[in-house]
Amino acid sequence: MTDTGLLKGLIRCLDLTNLNDDCDSAALAELCKKAQTPHGNVAAVCIWPRFVNEAKKLLAGTGIKVVTVVNFPQGGEATLAVEEETRQALSDGADEIDLVMAYQALAEGRAGFAETQIVRIKRICGEKVLKVILETGALKTPELIRAASELALAAGADFLKTSTGKVAVNATLEAAEILLSVIADSGATKGFKPAGGMKSAADAVAYFEVAQRVRGDKVPDPDTFRLGASSVLNALIAAIEGREETRGTGY
Template structure:
Protein backbone atom coordinates (compact mmCIF):
# COMPACT_ATOMS: atom_id res chain seq x y z
CA UNK A 1 0.00 0.00 0.00
CA UNK A 2 1.40 3.40 -0.98
CA UNK A 3 1.75 6.14 1.62
CA UNK A 4 -0.97 8.09 -0.22
CA UNK A 5 -3.43 5.21 0.02
CA UNK A 6 -2.44 4.59 3.63
CA UNK A 7 -3.06 8.23 4.54
CA UNK A 8 -6.48 8.13 2.89
CA UNK A 9 -7.27 5.10 5.05
CA UNK A 10 -5.97 6.86 8.14
CA UNK A 11 -8.25 9.86 7.49
CA UNK A 12 -11.07 7.37 7.97
CA UNK A 13 -9.56 6.43 11.35
CA UNK A 14 -9.25 9.99 12.66
CA UNK A 15 -11.16 11.30 15.68
CA UNK A 16 -10.97 14.98 14.71
CA UNK A 17 -10.81 16.81 18.00
CA UNK A 18 -11.67 20.14 19.55
CA UNK A 19 -11.24 20.05 23.31
CA UNK A 20 -10.06 23.64 23.58
CA UNK A 21 -11.22 25.69 26.55
CA UNK A 22 -12.54 28.40 24.22
CA UNK A 23 -14.52 26.03 21.99
CA UNK A 24 -17.93 27.42 21.02
CA UNK A 25 -20.80 26.66 18.66
CA UNK A 26 -19.05 28.28 15.70
CA UNK A 27 -15.99 26.12 16.29
CA UNK A 28 -18.14 23.00 16.43
CA UNK A 29 -19.78 23.89 13.11
CA UNK A 30 -16.35 24.44 11.57
CA UNK A 31 -15.03 21.15 12.98
CA UNK A 32 -17.98 19.19 11.60
CA UNK A 33 -17.51 20.77 8.17
CA UNK A 34 -13.78 20.03 8.22
CA UNK A 35 -14.49 16.40 9.11
CA UNK A 36 -15.91 15.90 5.60
CA UNK A 37 -12.91 15.96 3.27
CA UNK A 38 -12.41 15.45 -0.48
CA UNK A 39 -10.46 12.31 0.44
CA UNK A 40 -13.13 10.79 2.66
CA UNK A 41 -14.77 11.52 5.98
CA UNK A 42 -13.05 11.14 9.32
CA UNK A 43 -14.28 8.44 11.69
CA UNK A 44 -15.56 10.83 14.33
CA UNK A 45 -15.39 14.22 15.95
CA UNK A 46 -14.33 14.33 19.60
CA UNK A 47 -15.79 17.23 21.58
CA UNK A 48 -16.95 18.34 25.01
CA UNK A 49 -20.30 16.94 26.22
CA UNK A 50 -22.13 20.25 25.98
CA UNK A 51 -21.74 20.23 22.20
CA UNK A 52 -22.92 16.68 21.49
CA UNK A 53 -26.44 17.58 20.36
CA UNK A 54 -25.15 20.36 18.08
CA UNK A 55 -22.59 18.08 16.47
CA UNK A 56 -25.21 15.38 15.89
CA UNK A 57 -27.30 17.90 13.97
CA UNK A 58 -24.36 19.07 11.86
CA UNK A 59 -23.29 15.50 11.03
CA UNK A 60 -26.69 13.99 10.34
CA UNK A 61 -26.48 11.63 7.37
CA UNK A 62 -22.68 11.71 7.09
CA UNK A 63 -21.87 8.51 9.01
CA UNK A 64 -19.39 10.44 11.15
CA UNK A 65 -19.59 9.49 14.83
CA UNK A 66 -19.81 11.93 17.72
CA UNK A 67 -17.40 11.15 20.56
CA UNK A 68 -17.38 12.94 23.89
CA UNK A 69 -15.21 12.84 26.99
CA UNK A 70 -16.09 12.16 30.63
CA UNK A 71 -14.01 12.45 33.79
CA UNK A 72 -11.90 14.74 31.62
CA UNK A 73 -9.13 15.68 31.90
CA UNK A 74 -8.30 14.95 35.53
CA UNK A 75 -9.36 11.32 35.89
CA UNK A 76 -11.08 12.09 39.17
CA UNK A 77 -12.74 9.84 41.71
CA UNK A 78 -16.31 11.19 41.81
CA UNK A 79 -17.77 8.17 40.06
CA UNK A 80 -21.37 9.24 40.65
CA UNK A 81 -20.71 12.48 38.76
CA UNK A 82 -19.01 10.57 35.95
CA UNK A 83 -21.99 8.24 35.72
CA UNK A 84 -24.36 11.21 35.48
CA UNK A 85 -22.23 12.85 32.77
CA UNK A 86 -22.15 9.60 30.80
CA UNK A 87 -25.92 9.17 30.96
CA UNK A 88 -26.45 12.76 29.80
CA UNK A 89 -23.98 12.40 26.94
CA UNK A 90 -25.75 9.27 25.73
CA UNK A 91 -29.13 10.96 26.04
CA UNK A 92 -27.79 13.82 23.91
CA UNK A 93 -26.77 11.35 21.21
CA UNK A 94 -23.11 10.54 21.80
CA UNK A 95 -22.02 7.54 19.73
CA UNK A 96 -18.85 6.84 21.73
CA UNK A 97 -17.52 7.74 25.18
CA UNK A 98 -13.87 8.50 25.99
CA UNK A 99 -13.42 8.02 29.74
CA UNK A 100 -10.32 9.18 31.60
CA UNK A 101 -9.30 6.40 33.94
CA UNK A 102 -8.77 7.31 37.59
CA UNK A 103 -5.09 6.97 36.81
CA UNK A 104 -3.87 8.74 39.94
CA UNK A 105 -5.66 6.15 42.08
CA UNK A 106 -3.98 3.40 40.09
CA UNK A 107 -0.55 5.03 40.42
CA UNK A 108 -1.13 5.33 44.18
CA UNK A 109 -1.67 1.57 44.44
CA UNK A 110 -5.48 1.52 44.23
CA UNK A 111 -6.10 -0.26 40.91
CA UNK A 112 -9.35 -1.68 42.23
CA UNK A 113 -10.89 1.78 42.41
CA UNK A 114 -9.88 2.53 38.83
CA UNK A 115 -11.22 -0.81 37.62
CA UNK A 116 -14.54 -0.46 39.44
CA UNK A 117 -15.12 3.01 38.00
CA UNK A 118 -14.60 1.71 34.47
CA UNK A 119 -16.92 -1.24 35.12
CA UNK A 120 -19.65 1.13 36.27
CA UNK A 121 -19.29 3.40 33.24
CA UNK A 122 -19.22 0.44 30.86
CA UNK A 123 -22.44 -0.81 32.43
CA UNK A 124 -24.09 2.50 31.52
CA UNK A 125 -22.58 2.50 28.02
CA UNK A 126 -23.82 -0.98 27.20
CA UNK A 127 -23.13 -1.50 23.50
CA UNK A 128 -21.86 2.07 23.08
CA UNK A 129 -18.13 2.09 22.41
CA UNK A 130 -16.08 2.94 25.52
CA UNK A 131 -12.52 4.16 25.04
CA UNK A 132 -10.49 4.37 28.25
CA UNK A 133 -7.81 7.07 28.42
CA UNK A 134 -4.86 5.88 30.50
CA UNK A 135 -2.87 9.15 30.56
CA UNK A 136 0.31 7.22 29.90
CA UNK A 137 2.56 10.29 30.06
CA UNK A 138 1.65 10.76 33.71
CA UNK A 139 2.05 7.08 34.58
CA UNK A 140 5.52 7.27 32.99
CA UNK A 141 7.13 3.89 33.68
CA UNK A 142 6.42 0.87 31.54
CA UNK A 143 5.29 -1.36 34.40
CA UNK A 144 2.63 1.11 35.56
CA UNK A 145 1.42 1.75 32.01
CA UNK A 146 1.06 -1.99 31.46
CA UNK A 147 -0.83 -2.31 34.75
CA UNK A 148 -3.23 0.43 33.67
CA UNK A 149 -3.80 -1.31 30.34
CA UNK A 150 -4.52 -4.63 32.02
CA UNK A 151 -6.93 -2.99 34.49
CA UNK A 152 -8.83 -1.22 31.71
CA UNK A 153 -9.05 -4.38 29.63
CA UNK A 154 -10.30 -6.41 32.60
CA UNK A 155 -12.93 -3.75 33.30
CA UNK A 156 -14.44 -3.94 29.82
CA UNK A 157 -12.76 -1.20 27.78
CA UNK A 158 -13.48 -1.44 24.06
CA UNK A 159 -10.46 0.73 23.20
CA UNK A 160 -7.28 1.78 24.99
CA UNK A 161 -6.37 5.43 24.44
CA UNK A 162 -3.04 6.89 25.45
CA UNK A 163 -3.72 10.45 26.51
CA UNK A 164 -5.96 13.45 27.07
CA UNK A 165 -3.68 15.86 25.22
CA UNK A 166 -3.75 18.05 28.33
CA UNK A 167 -0.49 17.02 29.99
CA UNK A 168 3.18 17.56 29.23
CA UNK A 169 3.74 14.11 27.69
CA UNK A 170 0.98 12.62 25.57
CA UNK A 171 1.14 9.80 23.01
CA UNK A 172 4.53 8.17 22.51
CA UNK A 173 5.53 5.20 20.41
CA UNK A 174 6.87 3.45 23.52
CA UNK A 175 3.48 3.73 25.22
CA UNK A 176 1.78 2.57 22.03
CA UNK A 177 3.92 -0.56 22.04
CA UNK A 178 2.92 -1.37 25.63
CA UNK A 179 -0.81 -0.87 25.04
CA UNK A 180 -0.86 -2.79 21.77
CA UNK A 181 1.07 -5.66 23.32
CA UNK A 182 -1.45 -5.84 26.17
CA UNK A 183 -4.28 -5.90 23.64
CA UNK A 184 -2.57 -8.55 21.52
CA UNK A 185 -2.20 -10.83 24.53
CA UNK A 186 -5.96 -10.94 25.10
CA UNK A 187 -8.48 -13.00 23.15
CA UNK A 188 -10.67 -9.90 22.69
CA UNK A 189 -11.18 -7.52 19.80
CA UNK A 190 -9.97 -4.26 21.35
CA UNK A 191 -9.09 -1.01 19.61
CA UNK A 192 -6.17 1.34 20.12
CA UNK A 193 -6.15 5.15 19.97
CA UNK A 194 -3.01 7.26 20.33
CA UNK A 195 -3.88 10.89 21.03
CA UNK A 196 -2.09 14.13 21.70
CA UNK A 197 0.98 15.38 19.88
CA UNK A 198 0.23 13.72 16.54
CA UNK A 199 1.07 16.53 14.11
CA UNK A 200 2.43 15.11 10.86
CA UNK A 201 1.64 12.39 8.33
CA UNK A 202 4.80 10.63 9.48
CA UNK A 203 3.48 10.63 13.05
CA UNK A 204 0.20 9.09 11.94
CA UNK A 205 1.91 6.42 9.85
CA UNK A 206 4.36 5.59 12.66
CA UNK A 207 1.54 4.73 15.06
CA UNK A 208 -0.22 2.61 12.48
CA UNK A 209 3.05 0.81 11.74
CA UNK A 210 3.33 -0.18 15.41
CA UNK A 211 -0.21 -1.59 15.31
CA UNK A 212 0.59 -3.44 12.09
CA UNK A 213 3.77 -4.94 13.55
CA UNK A 214 2.27 -6.06 16.85
CA UNK A 215 -1.29 -7.02 15.89
CA UNK A 216 -0.84 -7.63 12.19
CA UNK A 217 -3.26 -4.87 11.16
CA UNK A 218 -3.41 -5.24 7.38
CA UNK A 219 -5.05 -1.90 6.64
CA UNK A 220 -6.47 1.02 8.60
CA UNK A 221 -9.72 -0.01 10.27
CA UNK A 222 -11.59 2.46 12.52
CA UNK A 223 -13.10 -0.42 14.47
CA UNK A 224 -9.59 -1.24 15.70
CA UNK A 225 -7.48 1.88 15.24
CA UNK A 226 -8.13 5.59 15.77
CA UNK A 227 -5.95 8.67 15.82
CA UNK A 228 -6.92 11.47 18.20
CA UNK A 229 -5.78 14.81 16.84
CA UNK A 230 -6.88 18.31 15.92
CA UNK A 231 -4.18 19.45 13.52
CA UNK A 232 -2.88 16.36 11.70
CA UNK A 233 -5.74 16.29 9.17
CA UNK A 234 -4.38 19.32 7.32
CA UNK A 235 -0.96 17.70 7.14
CA UNK A 236 -2.39 14.42 5.85
CA UNK A 237 -4.41 16.16 3.14
CA UNK A 238 -1.39 18.19 2.08
CA UNK A 239 0.69 15.04 1.76
CA UNK A 240 -2.02 13.24 -0.22
CA UNK A 241 -2.25 16.21 -2.59
CA UNK A 242 1.51 16.52 -2.99
CA UNK A 243 1.81 19.79 -1.08
CA UNK A 244 4.24 20.66 1.69
CA UNK A 245 2.95 19.85 5.14
CA UNK A 246 2.65 22.58 7.73
CA UNK A 247 2.97 21.32 11.28
CA UNK A 248 -0.07 22.68 13.07
CA UNK A 249 -0.56 23.60 16.68
CA UNK A 250 -3.08 21.93 18.92
CA UNK A 251 -4.10 18.50 20.22
Protein backbone atom coordinates in the same frame (compact mmCIF):
# COMPACT_ATOMS: atom_id res chain seq x y z
CA MET B 1 6.67 8.74 -0.36
CA THR B 2 3.86 7.20 1.70
CA ASP B 3 1.13 5.37 -0.21
CA THR B 4 -1.90 7.62 -0.65
CA GLY B 5 -4.20 4.70 0.11
CA LEU B 6 -2.69 4.43 3.57
CA LEU B 7 -3.01 8.17 4.14
CA LYS B 8 -6.68 8.10 3.13
CA GLY B 9 -7.18 5.13 5.43
CA LEU B 10 -5.71 7.12 8.30
CA ILE B 11 -8.16 9.96 7.62
CA ARG B 12 -10.99 7.43 7.98
CA CYS B 13 -9.51 6.49 11.38
CA LEU B 14 -9.24 10.03 12.71
CA ASP B 15 -11.15 11.31 15.72
CA LEU B 16 -10.99 14.99 14.76
CA THR B 17 -10.81 16.79 18.08
CA ASN B 18 -11.62 20.14 19.62
CA LEU B 19 -11.29 20.06 23.39
CA ASN B 20 -10.08 23.63 23.67
CA ASP B 21 -11.44 25.61 26.61
CA ASP B 22 -12.67 28.34 24.26
CA CYS B 23 -14.56 26.05 21.87
CA ASP B 24 -17.92 27.54 20.87
CA SER B 25 -20.68 26.86 18.38
CA ALA B 26 -18.79 28.52 15.55
CA ALA B 27 -15.71 26.41 16.22
CA LEU B 28 -17.88 23.29 16.41
CA ALA B 29 -19.47 24.06 13.04
CA GLU B 30 -16.03 24.54 11.51
CA LEU B 31 -14.84 21.24 13.01
CA CYS B 32 -17.82 19.34 11.62
CA LYS B 33 -17.29 20.88 8.18
CA LYS B 34 -13.58 20.06 8.25
CA ALA B 35 -14.40 16.45 9.17
CA GLN B 36 -15.85 15.95 5.66
CA THR B 37 -12.90 15.94 3.29
CA PRO B 38 -12.47 15.34 -0.46
CA HIS B 39 -10.50 12.23 0.50
CA GLY B 40 -13.14 10.73 2.76
CA ASN B 41 -14.77 11.56 6.05
CA VAL B 42 -13.07 11.15 9.39
CA ALA B 43 -14.31 8.46 11.79
CA ALA B 44 -15.60 10.88 14.40
CA VAL B 45 -15.42 14.27 15.99
CA CYS B 46 -14.36 14.35 19.63
CA ILE B 47 -15.84 17.27 21.56
CA TRP B 48 -16.94 18.51 24.96
CA PRO B 49 -20.19 16.99 26.29
CA ARG B 50 -22.09 20.27 26.01
CA PHE B 51 -21.78 20.15 22.19
CA VAL B 52 -22.98 16.58 21.61
CA ASN B 53 -26.56 17.38 20.65
CA GLU B 54 -25.49 20.20 18.36
CA ALA B 55 -22.84 18.04 16.68
CA LYS B 56 -25.36 15.25 16.03
CA LYS B 57 -27.49 17.69 14.09
CA LEU B 58 -24.55 19.11 12.14
CA LEU B 59 -23.31 15.64 11.18
CA ALA B 60 -26.67 14.04 10.39
CA GLY B 61 -26.40 11.80 7.34
CA THR B 62 -22.60 11.91 7.14
CA GLY B 63 -21.83 8.67 8.97
CA ILE B 64 -19.40 10.56 11.20
CA LYS B 65 -19.67 9.55 14.84
CA VAL B 66 -19.87 11.90 17.80
CA VAL B 67 -17.41 11.15 20.61
CA THR B 68 -17.32 12.96 23.91
CA VAL B 69 -15.15 12.87 27.01
CA VAL B 70 -16.07 12.20 30.64
CA ASN B 71 -14.05 12.53 33.84
CA PHE B 72 -11.90 14.78 31.68
CA PRO B 73 -9.12 15.71 31.97
CA GLN B 74 -8.21 15.06 35.61
CA GLY B 75 -9.44 11.47 35.89
CA GLY B 76 -11.05 12.23 39.23
CA GLU B 77 -12.79 9.99 41.71
CA ALA B 78 -16.36 11.42 41.78
CA THR B 79 -17.81 8.31 40.18
CA LEU B 80 -21.47 9.25 40.68
CA ALA B 81 -20.89 12.52 38.84
CA VAL B 82 -19.09 10.69 36.03
CA GLU B 83 -21.98 8.26 35.74
CA GLU B 84 -24.44 11.14 35.40
CA GLU B 85 -22.17 12.88 32.88
CA THR B 86 -22.09 9.67 30.83
CA ARG B 87 -25.85 9.17 30.93
CA GLN B 88 -26.43 12.74 29.80
CA ALA B 89 -23.93 12.45 26.95
CA LEU B 90 -25.57 9.26 25.71
CA SER B 91 -29.02 10.82 26.03
CA ASP B 92 -27.80 13.76 23.96
CA GLY B 93 -26.71 11.35 21.22
CA ALA B 94 -23.06 10.49 21.84
CA ASP B 95 -21.97 7.44 19.86
CA GLU B 96 -18.81 6.80 21.87
CA ILE B 97 -17.47 7.76 25.30
CA ASP B 98 -13.82 8.53 26.08
CA LEU B 99 -13.39 8.07 29.84
CA VAL B 100 -10.30 9.23 31.69
CA MET B 101 -9.27 6.44 34.03
CA ALA B 102 -8.76 7.34 37.68
CA TYR B 103 -5.06 6.95 36.93
CA GLN B 104 -3.89 8.70 40.06
CA ALA B 105 -5.74 6.14 42.18
CA LEU B 106 -4.00 3.38 40.24
CA ALA B 107 -0.59 5.02 40.73
CA GLU B 108 -1.30 5.23 44.47
CA GLY B 109 -1.98 1.51 44.66
CA ARG B 110 -5.79 1.69 44.57
CA ALA B 111 -6.28 -0.34 41.43
CA GLY B 112 -9.65 -1.62 42.63
CA PHE B 113 -11.14 1.87 42.64
CA ALA B 114 -9.93 2.60 39.11
CA GLU B 115 -11.25 -0.72 37.85
CA THR B 116 -14.64 -0.37 39.51
CA GLN B 117 -15.17 3.08 38.02
CA ILE B 118 -14.55 1.72 34.51
CA VAL B 119 -16.88 -1.22 35.13
CA ARG B 120 -19.65 1.14 36.20
CA ILE B 121 -19.25 3.46 33.21
CA LYS B 122 -19.14 0.53 30.78
CA ARG B 123 -22.37 -0.76 32.30
CA ILE B 124 -24.00 2.57 31.41
CA CYS B 125 -22.50 2.57 27.91
CA GLY B 126 -23.81 -0.90 27.13
CA GLU B 127 -23.15 -1.57 23.45
CA LYS B 128 -21.76 1.91 22.89
CA VAL B 129 -17.99 2.07 22.47
CA LEU B 130 -16.05 2.98 25.61
CA LYS B 131 -12.49 4.20 25.16
CA VAL B 132 -10.46 4.40 28.35
CA ILE B 133 -7.81 7.11 28.51
CA LEU B 134 -4.87 5.86 30.56
CA GLU B 135 -2.86 9.12 30.64
CA THR B 136 0.32 7.19 29.92
CA GLY B 137 2.55 10.25 30.21
CA ALA B 138 1.51 10.66 33.85
CA LEU B 139 1.88 6.95 34.65
CA LYS B 140 5.45 7.16 33.29
CA THR B 141 6.83 3.68 33.90
CA PRO B 142 6.31 0.79 31.46
CA GLU B 143 5.19 -1.40 34.35
CA LEU B 144 2.44 0.99 35.42
CA ILE B 145 1.33 1.62 31.83
CA ARG B 146 1.03 -2.13 31.29
CA ALA B 147 -0.89 -2.55 34.55
CA ALA B 148 -3.29 0.23 33.55
CA SER B 149 -3.82 -1.36 30.15
CA GLU B 150 -4.56 -4.77 31.60
CA LEU B 151 -6.89 -3.30 34.20
CA ALA B 152 -8.86 -1.27 31.63
CA LEU B 153 -9.38 -4.26 29.35
CA ALA B 154 -10.46 -6.44 32.26
CA ALA B 155 -12.96 -3.76 33.30
CA GLY B 156 -14.62 -3.67 29.87
CA ALA B 157 -12.79 -1.07 27.77
CA ASP B 158 -13.42 -1.37 24.04
CA PHE B 159 -10.42 0.83 23.22
CA LEU B 160 -7.25 1.78 25.03
CA LYS B 161 -6.37 5.44 24.51
CA THR B 162 -3.04 6.90 25.53
CA SER B 163 -3.69 10.45 26.60
CA THR B 164 -5.91 13.46 27.17
CA GLY B 165 -3.62 15.82 25.30
CA LYS B 166 -3.68 18.02 28.40
CA VAL B 167 -0.47 16.94 30.15
CA ALA B 168 3.22 17.50 29.43
CA VAL B 169 3.79 14.07 27.82
CA ASN B 170 1.03 12.63 25.66
CA ALA B 171 1.15 9.82 23.10
CA THR B 172 4.55 8.22 22.52
CA LEU B 173 5.52 5.29 20.35
CA GLU B 174 6.92 3.53 23.41
CA ALA B 175 3.58 3.74 25.23
CA ALA B 176 1.76 2.72 22.05
CA GLU B 177 3.77 -0.47 21.85
CA ILE B 178 2.84 -1.40 25.41
CA LEU B 179 -0.88 -0.80 24.88
CA LEU B 180 -0.88 -2.74 21.62
CA SER B 181 1.06 -5.61 23.19
CA VAL B 182 -1.49 -5.91 25.98
CA ILE B 183 -4.33 -5.92 23.45
CA ALA B 184 -2.54 -8.58 21.36
CA ASP B 185 -1.82 -10.70 24.41
CA SER B 186 -5.47 -10.55 25.49
CA GLY B 187 -6.63 -12.21 22.28
CA ALA B 188 -9.63 -9.88 22.22
CA THR B 189 -10.66 -7.59 19.38
CA LYS B 190 -10.05 -4.29 21.10
CA GLY B 191 -9.13 -0.88 19.72
CA PHE B 192 -6.13 1.37 20.16
CA LYS B 193 -6.12 5.18 20.05
CA PRO B 194 -2.99 7.31 20.40
CA ALA B 195 -3.90 10.91 21.20
CA GLY B 196 -2.07 14.18 21.69
CA GLY B 197 1.14 15.33 20.09
CA MET B 198 0.61 14.17 16.51
CA LYS B 199 1.42 16.99 14.12
CA SER B 200 2.52 15.41 10.82
CA ALA B 201 1.50 12.68 8.40
CA ALA B 202 4.68 10.87 9.37
CA ASP B 203 3.55 10.88 13.02
CA ALA B 204 0.23 9.28 12.07
CA VAL B 205 1.91 6.68 9.86
CA ALA B 206 4.39 5.81 12.62
CA TYR B 207 1.59 4.86 15.02
CA PHE B 208 -0.07 2.67 12.42
CA GLU B 209 3.25 0.99 11.69
CA VAL B 210 3.55 0.06 15.36
CA ALA B 211 0.05 -1.46 15.18
CA GLN B 212 1.11 -3.40 12.09
CA ARG B 213 4.25 -4.73 13.76
CA VAL B 214 2.82 -5.55 17.19
CA ARG B 215 -0.75 -6.54 16.45
CA GLY B 216 -0.61 -7.43 12.77
CA ASP B 217 -2.95 -4.71 11.51
CA LYS B 218 -3.12 -4.92 7.72
CA VAL B 219 -5.05 -1.76 6.84
CA PRO B 220 -6.27 1.14 9.00
CA ASP B 221 -9.65 0.08 10.42
CA PRO B 222 -11.62 2.60 12.51
CA ASP B 223 -13.22 -0.27 14.44
CA THR B 224 -9.83 -1.07 16.00
CA PHE B 225 -7.56 1.91 15.27
CA ARG B 226 -8.15 5.61 15.82
CA LEU B 227 -5.96 8.70 15.87
CA GLY B 228 -6.92 11.43 18.33
CA ALA B 229 -5.79 14.76 16.93
CA SER B 230 -6.89 18.20 15.83
CA SER B 231 -4.04 19.28 13.61
CA VAL B 232 -2.87 16.17 11.74
CA LEU B 233 -5.78 16.18 9.26
CA ASN B 234 -4.36 19.09 7.29
CA ALA B 235 -1.01 17.31 7.16
CA LEU B 236 -2.56 14.11 5.85
CA ILE B 237 -4.49 15.99 3.15
CA ALA B 238 -1.35 17.89 2.11
CA ALA B 239 0.59 14.64 1.82
CA ILE B 240 -2.15 13.02 -0.27
CA GLU B 241 -2.25 16.01 -2.61
CA GLY B 242 1.53 16.28 -2.87
CA ARG B 243 1.68 19.69 -1.27
CA GLU B 244 4.25 20.89 1.22
CA GLU B 245 3.21 19.80 4.68
CA THR B 246 2.90 22.36 7.44
CA ARG B 247 3.20 20.88 10.92
CA GLY B 248 0.13 21.68 12.95
CA THR B 249 -0.26 22.92 16.47
CA GLY B 250 -2.70 21.89 19.14
CA TYR B 251 -4.06 18.59 20.44
